[in-house]
Amino acid sequence: MTALIEVTELRVSYGQVEAVQGVSLSVAPGTIATVIGANGAGKTTLLAAVMGLLPAKGSVRYEGRDLSRVAAEERVGLGISLVPEQRDLFATMSVMENLELGAFRRGRTEIPERLEEVYALFPRLAERRRQQAGTLSGGERQMLAMGRALMARPQLLMLDEPSLGLAPLIVRDILATVARLRDSGVSILLVEQNARAALRVADTAYVMELGQITLSGTASEIAANPKVSEIYLGGGQ
Template sequence: MSASTRNLLQLTDAHIAYGKVEAVRGVSLDVAEGEIVTIIGANGAGKTTLLNAIMGILPLRGGVTFAGTDFARLEIEDRVAAGLSLVPEHRELFTAMNVEDNLRLGAFRVGKSSPAQSLDRVYALFPRLKERRRQLAGTLSGGEQQMLAMGRALMGVPKLLMLDEPSLGLAPTIVADIFRTITELRGSGVSVLLVEQNAQAALQIAGRAYVMELGEFVLAGTAKDIAANAGVAASYLGF
């Protein structure tokens, strides 16, 4: 990380519990401006739990700052307004509404009164959504629904976009499109925190990576170094 680059998200010694069961223990991470960071790990490792806690959906014990602001007691709406967005694993679209109405709801959550510019930006990233803008979200393909979920989050003009398993259930060609778009987002000034089971694809586009097992980070470093780790290759890359 260069001296001119500052941390956007800083998480320190985070603990997250479901009742008396601690699902995440002593986790610290950071995401800098203009950076893609990925968290890889098996199902049940705690990755989704961690993203939900950063978003404010679950309680978190520990330090969490975003753009220099203490997020520990902020409501979800305030976190969104500050520039944090989450695309959840199951997308959570309004399936009985059309594509454009779903997108406009993304701007409404942060009080954007004129989302035309944001719409243009999303349609430039995802031309297929523009073609389908009057189509009901529930009738879209899985790949198109993922594009819509990402586009809706981008309507709020986030500084940091958190993505939970964006490739889940998608055909390889669609996965390639999604990951290409994630790379383009970094170029437009949006930082990305990516949770992804497709470790090989995630490590190809990320600058840094964390490996999560049983609620803890067991490795952290550059994506290149993590990909070259023999244990990671055997467990997550199929080598």
């Protein structure tokens, strides 16, 4: 299967420190690929570079197109959206206003239809549509961040630590929604410290340690790997 996005030998440095060291990965259309690893492994830096938010060496190709000279805003227009770890919501604006900002590259005539699609996916947001984003719970803020990214109707949705700070039941709901998005045809690149939850929902998986990919394979293969089980899954499962 031809990859929707293919990252080859990507390198990102902060001064003399190389945070991402020759990483290669790909996401096939209509699949979830997850990158798991400890805090500080370089996962967030990797996503920022793929989005075009950080300068990088190596190759990022999307639908066969080289993105090296394509700005982040243009990448959104091509169908790539990133939900950052910090969620980056506008706290004093309403849920609906935050969502509408996600459709800034699409015609205003599309906004009502896109809003209904997002509200169908996240009914809680429909209930809170006039509420200020800053007053939402952690789970609701994550839903809003995802909903805003989906307003751009992406083919590739990149999620940076969507489970961060959330209760287990909320994490389950969020990842169930991610699976539904995959089933609807959206490709997902999921970065997660919660390896158990990520491997449960993903099709393919990569283990990232100290800026490098150290293991890759199907999610079931990675979950069954003794080293992964011991370090990331608590052993014995």
